[in-house]
Amino acid sequence: MEQQLKRVREIASSYENDPANLIAILQAIQTEFKYLSEEALTLVAQALEISPARVFSVATFYENFSLEAKGRHIIRVCTGTACHVRKSQPIYEALHQELGLSGKHCTSPDGLFTLETVACLGACGLAPVMTVDGEVHAKMTPEAALALIADIREKEGAAQ
Amino acid sequence: MRQNQLTRENFHVFQANAKNALKQSRTVTSVLICAGTGCIAGGSLKIYDNIKAECESRGIAVYVGLKHDSDAEKSLHVKMSGCHGFCEMGPLVHIEPLGIMYIHVKPEDCHEIIEKTILGGEIIDRLVYHLDGTAYPKQEDIPFYKKQHRVVLENCGRSDAEDMEEYIAKDGYAAFEKALFEMSDEEICRTITDSGLRGRGGGGFPAGKKWESARKQTAEQKYIVCNGDEGDPGAFMDRSVMEGNPHSVLEGMMIAGLAVGASEGYIYVRAEYPLAVSRLKTAIEKAEAFGLLGEHVMGTGFSFRIHVNRGAGAFVCGEGSALTASIEGNRGMPRVKPPRTVEHGLWAEPTVLNNVETFANVPLILRNGVDWYRSIGTPTSPGTKAFALTGNVVNTGLIEVPMGTTIREVVFDIGGGIRNGKKFKAVQIGGPSGGATTASREHLDLPLDFDSLKGIGAMIGSGGLVVMDEDTCMVEVARFFMRFTQNESCGKCVPCREGTKRMLEILDRILDNKGSLEDLDLLEELADTISHTALCGLGQSACKPVQSTLKYFRNEYLAHVVDHHCPICNREKPHPIIDAEKCKGCGKCRRNCPAEAITGETKQPHAIDGGKCINCGACVQNCPFGAITAAKEG
Numbered sequence: 134m135e136q137q138l139k140r141v142r143e144i145a146s147s148y149e150n151d152p153a154n155l156i157a158i159l160q161a162i163q164t165e166f167k168y169l170s171e172e173a174l175t176l177v178a179q180a181l182e183i184s185p186a187r188v189f190s191v192a193t194f195y196e197n198f199s200l201e202a203k204g205r206h207i208i209r210v211c212t213g214t215a216c217h218v219r220k221s222q223p224i225y226e227a228l229h230q231e232l233g234l235s236g237k238h239c240t241s242p243d244g245l246f247t248l249e250t251v252a253c254l255g256a257c258g259l260a261p262v263m264t265v266d267g268e269v270h271a272k273m274t275p276e277a278a279l280a281l282i283a284d285i286r287e288k289e290g291a292a293q
Numbered sequence: 294m295r296q297n298q299l300t301r302e303n304f305h306v307f308q309a310n311a312k313n314a315l316k317q318s319r320t321v322t323s324v325l326i327c328a329g330t331g332c333i334a335g336g337s338l339k340i341y342d343n344i345k346a347e348c349e350s351r352g353i354a355v356y357v358g359l360k361h362d363s364d365a366e367k368s369l370h371v372k373m374s375g376c377h378g379f380c381e382m383g384p385l386v387h388i389e390p391l392g393i394m395y396i397h398v399k400p401e402d403c404h405e406i407i408e409k410t411i412l413g414g415e416i417i418d419r420l421v422y423h424l425d426g427t428a429y430p431k432q433e434d435i436p437f438y439k440k441q442h443r444v445v446l447e448n449c450g451r452s453d454a455e456d457m458e459e460y461i462a463k464d465g466y467a468a469f470e471k472a473l474f475e476m477s478d479e480e481i482c483r484t485i486t487d488s489g490l491r492g493r494g495g496g497g498f499p500a501g502k503k504w505e506s507a508r509k510q511t512a513e514q515k516y517i518v519c520n521g522d523e524g525d526p527g528a529f530m531d532r533s534v535m536e537g538n539p540h541s542v543l544e545g546m547m548i549a550g551l552a553v554g555a556s557e558g559y560i561y562v563r564a565e566y567p568l569a570v571s572r573l574k575t576a577i578e579k580a581e582a583f584g585l586l587g588e589h590v591m592g593t594g595f596s597f598r599i600h601v602n603r604g605a606g607a608f609v610c611g612e613g614s615a616l617t618a619s620i621e622g623n624r625g626m627p628r629v630k631p632p633r634t635v636e637h638g639l640w641a642e643p644t645v646l647n648n649v650e651t652f653a654n655v656p657l658i659l660r661n662g663v664d665w666y667r668s669i670g671t672p673t674s675p676g677t678k679a680f681a682l683t684g685n686v687v688n689t690g691l692i693e694v695p696m697g698t699t700i701r702e703v704v705f706d707i708g709g710g711i712r713n714g715k716k717f718k719a720v721q722i723g724g725p726s727g728g729a730t731t732a733s734r735e736h737l738d739l740p741l742d743f744d745s746l747k748g749i750g751a752m753i754g755s756g757g758l759v760v761m762d763e764d765t766c767m768v769e770v771a772r773f774f775m776r777f778t779q780n781e782s783c784g785k786c787v788p789c790r791e792g793t794k795r796m797l798e799i800l801d802r803i804l805d806n807k808g809s810l811e812d813l814d815l816l817e818e819l820a821d822t823i824s825h826t827a828l829c830g831l832g833q834s835a836c837k838p839v840q841s842t843l844k845y846f847r848n849e850y851l852a853h854v855v856d857h858h859c860p861i862c863n864r865e866k867p868h869p870i871i872d873a874e875k876c877k878g879c880g881k882c883r884r885n886c887p888a889e890a891i892t893g894e895t896k897q898p899h900a901i902d903g904g905k906c907i908n909c910g911a912c913v914q915n916c917p918f919g920a921i922t923a924a925k926e927g
Contacts (some may be wrong), residue, residue, distance in 0.1 A: 155622035160564075163815050187623075194624040194783075197564050214724065214759045216682035217773055220503030223907040226531065231887075237813055252777065254565055255529035256331050257526025257692045258681040267567075268848030269334035 137166060141173045145180040152181045155191055160200055167207075168199045184243060203245035204240045206285055210263045210278075213253030221261035225250065227275035231282055246282070299584035300592050304470060305479055308461055314359035315462035322369055326388040326599055327450065329376030329536055330529075336400060337373075343403035344371050351407070359458055369411065372456075375449035375537015379437055382422065387432065387450070390515065394432040395420035407861035410871035424709075425794035437688045440706045442669065444677045445653045446693045448492060449537030454572055456789040457579040460540040466585060468659035472548050473593060481552035481659075482508055488666045489659045489675040491723070494611075494648030495672070495726065495754050495830070497743035500655075503645060507553040507635045510643035515555035517546050518639055518646040520616060521562040521569065525724030526777060528757035530679035531649035531905030533568035536563065539576035543586070543599060545652030547915040549645050549658065550597045559639065563618050565607050573601050608781035611755075612829045613638070613646050615783065626785045627829035648755070650679055658819050670696035674742035678753065684721075684760035685712045697740040700730060704737075704760055713735055715762035722746060723754025725774040726834035729767065750841045752834070766861040768853055772800040774838040778831065789832030792823040796839060803850065806857040813850055817843060867924035868906035869913050872900035875920030882912035882921060 144161045148154035155177070169192050178185040192198045210216075210225045228248050232241040232263055240247045256262045259271035265281060325334075326341045330462035348355050354367035355565070360547045377385050380398035388410060394404065409415040422429045429435045459468070472481050474729045486501025507515060519542060522530040531895060535542060546558045562570050572798050577599050580586040588596045602620050609615045610625040617639040619625035638644025654676060658666045667675045674696040680703065683689045694703065700720055703708070711717050722741075728751035730736040739745055746752050761770065779793040796819050802808045820836035820843075827833045843850060866888075880897040890906040893899030903913070913923045 141798070151622075153620075153622045156619065157603070158294035160603060160605060166401065168808070190624055191622070194626075212758070214721070214773070215527045216688070217526075218684050218759065218761060218765060226907055227911075252524070252781075253526035254330075255532045255563075256334055256380065257527055257529060257681060258331050258383070259334060260683065260689075262334070269330065271331075271334045274910070275907060276718050276914065280570065 134172065135174045137170070138172060138176055139164065142180060145177055148222050150182070152183050152187075155181065155188065156195070157184075159188075159192055163198060167203045168201055171200075177179050201240075205245050205289075206266055207249065208263060208265050208282075209249045209254075211252075211253045211254045211256075211261060212250045213257060213260075215257035216253075216261040219260040221263075221273075223275050224261060224263060224273055224278050228278055228282065231279055245286070301470065301474060301520050302430075304466075304591060307458075308467070310361070310541060311458045311462035313686050314361045315459065316358070317362070318360040319344060319390060321356070321367070322391070323389040324371045324406075325370065325374040325389065325451070326454075327375075327377050327383060327385040327387075328373035328454070328556070329380065329383075330566075331376065331380030332383035332385055333448045333568070333920065335384040335397075337398075338386055339400040340386065340398055340403060341371070341373055343400045345405065347403050353407075358453075358456055359462065370455040374452060376446075377432075377450035377532040377689060378446065378533065378693075379435075379688070380691070381689045382429070382749075383449075387439040391432045392433070393715045394422065394435070396422050427668060429890075436709065437690065437692075437707055440467050440702055442695050443675050443693045444657060445534065445650060446537070446679060446691065447800060447847075448541070449533055452538070452540060454537050455575050455579075456582065457540060457576070460538075464574075464660060465540055465656070466544055468554065468656035469544050469547050469551075469585070470591070472551050472659055473591060473595060476551075476659075478508055478552050478554060481548060481648065484553070484659060484663060485655065487663045488675070490651065490666070491622055491674060491743060491757070492647055493650035493654070493678065495723070495752065497753065500647060503635055504549060504552050504646070505556075507643045507645045507908050510553075510636060514557070514640075515553055516639040516641050516642055516675045517549045517553070517555045517558040517642040518617065518620070518644055519546055519558065519564070520611065520613075520646055520648040521560055521651055522604050522611045522616060523563055523649070523755055524567075524611045524781075525726070525755045525757045527721075527724055527759045528681045528755045530681055530756050532563075532569055534649050534679070535566065539569075539572045539857070540580070541653040541656055542573070542649055542745070543576055543580055544656035545647075547586070547597055547709060548655050549591075549647070549652065551595060553643070553645055554600065555645070556596050558597065559602055559620050560599060561602045561604060561610070561724045563604045564879075567906050569913070570601055570603055577601065586843065587642055607783070608777075609783045609829070609831050612831055613831070615642050615644070617644065619666060624783075626783045627831070629828060634738050637815045650756075655796070659717050669741065671742050673744055678741065678756060680741075680756045680758045682708050682758050684758075685715065685762040685765070686710070686760040687712055694741070697702050699738050699740055701737040703758065708760065711760070711762045713762075715764060717760070718765060719761045719767060719770075721759040721761065721770065721838070722757070722776075723752045723837075724757045724759075725778050726830070726837060727751045727757075728837045729761075729770070729845060730841075731845045750837060750844065752837070753907055764861060765841045766859055767849045768800065768804055768859070769862060771839045772797070772804060773844045775800055775835070778835040782835075786826075786828035787830060788826040789828065789835060792827075793832075793835055796820060796823075796836065800839070803853045804859075804861070804862065805864070806853055808854040809855055812831075812854060813843065865903060866906070866908065868901055868903045869910065869921050869924050871899055871901060872920045872922070875918050877918055877920075879917065881917060885911050885915045 188264040348495045386395040386398045490500045491497040613634045615625040615627045679693045784790045876898040883891040889904045911923045
């Protein structure tokens with residue numbers, strides 16, 4: 134944690150501790166640590182000399198920020214119009230089932246996957262699409278999505 | 294070239310050299326590999342690598358950038374281009390000057406492309422676009438492109454987006470240079486006003502009028518903001534322009550800076566467009582290194598800097614005042630207007646806020662003149678408009694047509710009609726802020742321009758065209774958009790925060806077949822209230838999809854609330870079927886079903902519950918006895 138907070142301080146100062154760069158700072162922290170911890174947010178408030186309330190208000194307003202730790206692999210299923218009419222919902226449902234998610238929990242119990250939706254990736258010509266760790270997979274089907282998961286699990290298993 | 298050395302003369306020399314290099318480059322074969330988001334997803338970067346590797350192994354020398362006099366003779370250009378728009382067919386590979394376009398290219402095809410087409414001049418029929426038995430090896434002959442009029446997107450797909458020299462060789466920055474040295478701020482504003490350019494981001498507000506009122510403001514500091522927060526689901530025009538021709542956006546903003554007297558510009562790009570962010574940043578670096586951006590541009594008193602801001606996932610930030618709040622590092626919430634953004638925008642200073650496509654039009658107008666611009670499109674909506682054509686249509690992708698092109702031409706001529714021989718039902722124009730049009734002749738022949746669409750309760754919005762076939766329930770579509778806006782409502786004003794929630798509940802009830810006729814009246818009443826009282830454009834237009842479907846597709850609502858049975862939503866869904874004769878009851882399908890839709894005792898024939906089945910096909914693949922037949926596409 135000490136190490137992490139040191140990095141947070143460095144990130145904030147690389148943006149000149151300017152409150153106008155708050156969103157960019159939070160984005161940089163999130164890219165590095167995958168989520169925004171309470172400690173990190175408080176520290177940002179101190180560094181920028183603004184109230185923690187303002188930092189939290191921004192962190193909770195934007196959808197890309199997560200206050201919870203995420204899984205190692207982030208899966209995002211596009212639910213934009215084009216993907217919706219080309220049946221992206223069954224893909225989401227199949228993944229949801231497979232990963233053993235329920236209710237508001239979007240990270241699998243083993244901490245390997247986080248399942249999210251995204252409003253539109255702008256790759257509508259390839260609908261339905263999903264991304265795994267930022268890589269776009271086009272013209273998906275539920276079975277292809279499940280195959281991707283199996284692949285990653287296998288690789289993770291081999292790595293351990 | 295050092296920044297402080299750059300003068301107008303240097304620019305002309307550079308431009309002349311670049312043009313010469315472009316001319317020379319055209320005598321040599323070029324391979325252009327589309328590197329838009331769509332084609333990259335299809336593996337186009339691998340194709341680029343393979344082509345390069347193939348050339349290397351054969352000892353074919355490849356140019357980097359344009360061909361200059363000083364360069365040794367080489368035999369090939371290999372470039373990554375911007376989006377061609379025909380993403381459906383990607384990855385796309387273009388070969389100039391033969392004009393060949395290959396579709397669905399795979400990394401393993403590269404060897405053959407070099408061998409046969411590049412070295413042998415032979416066309417590989419397998420990689421050519423085919424329609425109704427005819428092969429279309431050339432891009433311009435393909436029906437999808439034939440009816441288009443590409444002006445803003447012309448260079449996307451034909452140029453290397455990261456090569457500034459190529460942009461200058463194709464007359465890039467010439468309009469800025471002309472504006473800088475030959476035009477007064479007033480003249481620039483007048484030219485834009487005379488051209489009739491209207492904002493491409495939604496409402497179609499005249500850009501010249503906006504610029505003129507910002508110019509008249511007396512503040513020391515003014516800002517130019519480019520709205521690249523293309524949040525409408527189903528729209529990706531701006532993404533393609535930012536990725537494929539980033540310099541045109543910068544040039545438009547610089548001209549706007551000259552026109553209103555601003556020295557700072559911001560581009561706000563959606564977080565979901567990382568490639569656009571990196572291409573814009575590269576373009577800015579190059580323009581700065583060349584001295585086109587920065588202090589004392591070309592030795593004049595004009596200074597201009599451009600910053601790129603990444604959004605963080607909030608649809609409402611597409612609204613002007615929310616966007617500027619977000620650039621300032623705050624929650625992206627709109628504020629009450631007036632004062633308008635031109636008076637009180639970013640950091641409370643006068644601000645010109647236009648969208649990406651609008652800025653990309655500006656250099657073209659200055660370069661080719663007002664008359665040329667007005668010769669395209671309609672008298673009240675001149676120019677072209679880029680649309681993202683998606684949904685149940687044969688050809689999906691990015692298109693650019695003159696304003697006033699009819700919906701029929703777009704859906705049937707360019708789009709190639711409806712997929713799988715289904716019937717056309719509706720087009721949703723303008724995303725969650727727009728409305729649906731019907732298959733009636735009157736609607737099909739409606740010209741796509743700002744005013745005609747307003748007349749029927751739709752709007753161009755940012756330009757998403759989602760085509761729906763007969764299997765789409767319009768109530769479901771209305772709920773889809775309502776859920777989207779409800780989710781994205783920022784919560785500042787009550788009508789939008791509470792009203793959209795209630796509307797969504799009613800739509801949920803109707804779709805559950807538990808609604809009543811009164812619900813329809815309630816929907817209309819709520820929609821009317823919200824559209825009149827919401828704080829910003831997002832809330833005011835949030836009800837449009839419901840209003841337009843209630844008006845044009847009332848029967849489908851009635852099926853839900855009167856018959857309590859919708860012929861589309863409630864028809865039996867197709868699902869795989871287990872042949873009881875062949876099934877050995879091994880249970881493999883049951884264990885593999887992600888929806889737990891299969892039941893059965895071990896060693897007894899199993900069965901699929903159609904209500905639970907999501908038709909994923911996992912059981913079909915897993916059955917060791919071939920006892921399960923897949924559902925027919927429906």
